[in-house]
Structures are given as C-alpha cells and as structure tokens.
Amino acid sequence: MYSFKSRVRYSEVGEDKKLSLNSIINYFQDCSTFQSELLNNGVERLEELHRVWVLSSWQVVVGEYAKMGKEIKITTIPYEFKGFMGMRNFIIQDSEGRKLAWANSNWTHLDISTGLPARLT
Secondary structure, three states: OOOEEEHHHHHEEEEEEEHHHHHHHHEHHHEEEHHHHHHHOHHHHHHHHHOOOEEEEEEEEEEOOEEEEOOOEEEEEEEEEEEEEEEEEEEEEOOOOOEEEEEEEEEEEEOOOOEEOOOOO
C-alpha cells in the first residue's frame, strides 16, 4: 500500500470548482508511479529492462467530487501480479477519511522490443 496527500488545485477542477474525472485519474496514475519509483521499479528501471506497464482497464467510481482547496489522500493497493498482469486498487479520501472516489485497474506488462506481454520476474 502507498499513499500521498495533496490539495485540490484550481488547475484540476471544472467549471463547478470540483475535481474533474480526468484529474482523479491523474491522481491515481501519479500514486502508482510514486510507489513504483520509491521501490526502484520506476520509469528508468523499466527502460533498462525494455519493459512498460500498459493500462488495460479502469473501473472508476466517484461518490463525490472533491472541491477546490480540499485536502485529499490518494492511496494505491496493488493486490495481484500473475503472469504478465498486475492489478491495483485506488482510493481518494478527504481529510476526515471519507471515500470520495475509488477504482480497480488491470495492467499488462509488455516487452517494448517485441510488443508482446512479458512475464513478471
């Protein structure tokens, strides 16, 4: 599990002054990237191995869109790695711990030299 805290910025909201769906997805992506970098399995390491993770599918649920200026916590929980697939859950919570948005995602590990799925080692 990995989490980071942030504050909803003006550049991340729509006309309603609430976090946009695109910004929610960006937070989820950033969270998984931050965790990978922390574990030394980030972008540079993948480049060395000629590998890449490709998002295969999202299931995103938004219970409430956070308002501009609101403190939020973004969490990712990788829960299964099998063959060439990885699965992760994500959660955005407000400062009181209420779930605002959550998602499940499926990722495919590819060898960029062949374009084919690559087994995880």
